[in-house]
Amino acid sequence: MSRKRPTVADIRAMKGKYQFTMIRVETLEELEAAEKAGVDMVSVPPQMMVLPHFREVAPSLFAVPGVNFFEVGTADDFVHWAFALYKASADAVYCSASLATVKRLADEAIPVIGHVGLIPSRATWTGGFKAVGKSAESALKIFDAVKAYEAAGAFGAEIEVVPAEVAAAISERTSLFMVSMGAGTGCDCQYLFGDDLLGQNRGHVPRHAKAYRNFAAExxxxxxxxxxxxxxxxxxxxxxxxxxxxxxxxxxxxxxxxxxxxxxxx
The missing domain is CATH 1.20.5 (Single alpha-helices involved in coiled-coils or other helix-helix interfaces)
Structure with a gap:
């Protein structure tokens, strides 16, 4: 039976009632697998999102294209970038740029998912690639960042490698759709990279990753x-x-x- 692609309104209505699933996919084969497996959401490279047959492969997946902010450019660049992706049927865009950029996108009614906790492109500010929010002071800064995204008009935020108790407490106190990557089940969505899930990541394997297959050996x-x-x-x-x-x-x-x-x- 075919599934209906969820809207932002649908997802907001399910906050606190349902754990969504999200996978970062890099190929059309992975995209098709996510669709057929009944996954709810995918993070995708922007160049995949604009393929003319994207929705033939993934008619029901809530799709969020995203790259690091420095690959897009200024706030004006982000608006043009987001419009092109939205026209190509993106459901939201990932943006870890400034709050001013997030607000520009939100003012144009583009659903934006930001990033708090461990932000790989800005890890130098939080001590490198390690957990964030393990002290009360650090945890409060994450909460403040979430509320700032809320005020800027964002739809959601990825919260990465933050203590589960901290992430749950924050998720309870925000209207944002909170996407957990290594931040426990107290958020609204569980997010993994396809490379980690398939066991084909040959580099560092993060603590939160779970390999369901051994593609590297194959x-x-x-x-x-x-x-x-x-x-x-x-x-x-x-x-x-x-x-x-x-x-x-x-x-x-x-x-x-x-x-x-x-x-x-x-």
Whole structure:
């Protein structure tokens, strides 16, 4: 049975009543898998969002395109960027730029999801890639950031690597749709990267990640098979085994004679 794609109003109405699921997908195959698996939301690269067949692949997924703010530019750049994505059927946009930029987008009725806690593009301000909000002072700063997003007109905020108790308390005290990445179940949505979920991340695996498959091992196996196939092809060419007669096009004997007779004498 087909699903209806949720609206911002639908999602707001479900706050505190339902745990949404969200996955960062990087390929159309992953997008299709999320749709068929019944995932609620996807974070996607902007270039995927504008593909003409995006909604054929993912008719019911609430889609949030996003990149780091410095890849977009100024507030004016963000508005043009967001309009193009919204026209392409994006449901919201991710924006970790300034509150002034968030407000510009919100003033144009673009649903915006911000970012609090560990913000990778700004991790130097909070001590690097580690948990944020483990002291009362730090936790209160996160709460203040959430309320600032609220005042700026944002629709939601990703809250990353924050103590579960802190995230839950903040989520209870805001109207924002709170997307948890390593911040516990007291928020409105659980978010994982597809690379981590599929077990194909070869770098640092964050604490909150859970691998449901081991794609890295399968990709290694496929690479070994790829190398073996290429090696066999090269060996066949060098030994004369390839191409065989079945691999080439033939010509009738009479036509071949006529062709050869038509060639200049060498």
């Amino acid at each position: 990709l290694d196996r496929l690479q070994r098979e790829r190398i073996a196939a290429f090696s066999e092809f090269a060996a066949d060419v060098r030994s004369g085994i390839y191409p065989e007669q079945r691999h080439v096009v033939g010509i009738e004997a009479g036509e071949l004679r006529r062709f050869l007779d038509g060639l200049p004498v060498s």
